[in-house]
Amino acid sequence: MAQVSLRKLVKRFDDTEAVRGIDLDIADKEFVVLVGPSGCGKTTTLRMIAGLEEVSGGEIAVDGEVVNDVPPKDRDMAMVFQNYALYPHMTVFENMSFGLRLKRYPKDEIARRVNEAARILDIAELLGRKPRQLSGGQRQRVAMGRAIVRNPKVFLFDEPLSNLDAKLRVQMRTEIKRVHQKVRTTTVDVTHDQVEAMTLADRVVVMNRGRIEQIGPPNELYHAPRTRFVAGFIGSPAMNFLPCRLEEANGALRVRLSQDIALPVPPTRAERYRAHVGRDGLTFGLRPEHLPEDRGNGGAHAGAIDAVIEVAEPLGMETLIFFRINEVEVCGRVSPTAGAREGARLRLCAGLDNMHLIDEASGHVI
Ligand SMILES: Nc1ncnc2c1ncn2[C@@H]1O[C@H](COP(=O)(O)OP(=O)(O)OP(=O)(O)O)[C@@H](O)[C@H]1O
Ligand SMILES: [Mg+2]
Structure with missing residues (x-):
């Protein structure tokens, strides 16, 4: 006792x-x-x-x-x-x-x-x-x-x-x-x-x-x-962090990561995030396991990201891939059968239900 x-x-x-x-x-x-x-x-x-x-x-x-x-x-x-x-x-x-x-x-x-x-x-x-x-x-x-x-x-x-x-x-x-x-x-x-x-x-x-x-x-x-800090410390490989902006179009929110990539925010999170539309100092967080290859079930390529693979690390049950979005290195976890090779293009599907939005100034998850 x-x-x-x-x-x-x-x-x-x-x-x-x-x-x-x-x-x-x-x-x-x-x-x-x-x-x-x-x-x-x-x-x-x-x-x-x-x-x-x-x-x-x-x-x-x-x-x-x-x-x-x-x-x-x-x-x-x-x-x-x-x-x-x-x-x-x-x-x-x-x-x-x-x-x-x-x-x-x-x-x-x-x-x-x-x-x-x-x-x-x-x-x-x-x-x-x-x-x-x-x-x-x-x-x-x-x-x-x-x-x-x-x-x-x-x-x-x-x-x-x-x-x-x-x-x-x-x-x-x-x-x-x-x-x-x-x-x-x-x-x-x-x-x-x-x-x-x-x-x-x-x-x-x-x-x-x-x-x-x-x-x-x-x-x-x-x-x-x-x-x-906790987001980055817990989980392996660590969560990806990317500078982002929140956009609003026809009532729906999107996270813009680059000129070509804007991912749809799930409606369940819209309320929580809406006050942050358009502001600076936001970081998008997504774990590698929520960035698998697109298996065609993401619904009209909901959160599609086209990756040019720089490094592929086969681990047997899965393959880690590394690519860049605006110079920032990003890690994804794809199936060993997804055809991941250095230099290959691969369409990934970002699982936005598991995304995080971080206020850079305070370090808090929104
Ligand atoms: N006897 C000591 N005198 C002065 N500073 C100390 C002493 N013991 C620990 N510190 C300092 O206190 C801080 C915390 O040390 P501590 O040993 O608790 O860390 P830790 O989390 O156990 O790290 P690690 O994972 O490396 O074991 C460190 O900055 C360390 O340098
Ligand atoms: Mg110790």
Whole structure:
């Protein structure tokens, strides 16, 4: 049982303000992921929650009790770092039980907890081995096991997967999700990998320069980003951004991207956008996956864009294509059978139901 609240949390290091007033309520049993570019304050936030870093302002509360002055060992939280170090001379069992032995837990209680954690992590047959006899992913699980046996109120993970190769990372991601489904401990995970954030989180917290840009379930961040930063950060390949103008003709709106390209805005959005007709400083945003080849079902070439392909990257299940609109590089995702080749012309169909309009001055999605 643990509910964690951050209130106007601030951290200053000499002249840098690493965390600039964060408000976040983490529910009991929730899995929250802090994601953002390098240096945005993720680790600092996590370390403040753990008590490893003093707060410069604001409050941290656990189950309603302010813990600002509670030392780390009394917060009942277990942190797993990116560079988790296992004791090389100890077996897996000894590594996992080390903390409990220090606290003089009874032997049978230690054995019960270690065996239970090993079962959850599927490393029961490795308990007698030394770390050097384990693969990277198995070592990672032992590090998680050390946290699990403590049965803490909160798990804090700081990029626990970033040292693993791509395949193992995907495996361990699933592993972490499975563990959380079993133990249901409130978890705060930190990553700069947006795919990890999306796949693991109940809610994702997107951070940028010490502030929170947006908090929401993964699908909400993907479909309804509130700022240009979130729109560009979530999703891979990243959303395309193009300067645009809104035009009105016979009551219908169009987004003009170039002399030749003006795409029809869906009537459902007309109300929201109408006040911005004709003004400067607008950016059109569309994800590559909403820019596939025209399959003739777009209705009178509704959002047709004729692309001259500069680069084609076949990925097997799809092909990424890169072309230009007014000098700006744009990425589309087409079927491997669409005939995408360097230099070829291809008609694409822009899925305007998924478009975004951004006010450049404020960085907000309209
Ligand atoms: N002990 C420190 N002294 C001074 N500045 C620090 C200290 N720790 C962190 N910072 C600064 O605070 C800011 C946030 O750092 P933090 O480690 O929280 O970033 P992060 O989001 O975890 O980044 P990364 O993805 O690279 O791990 C950075 O500008 C960093 O240089
Ligand atoms: Mg960090």
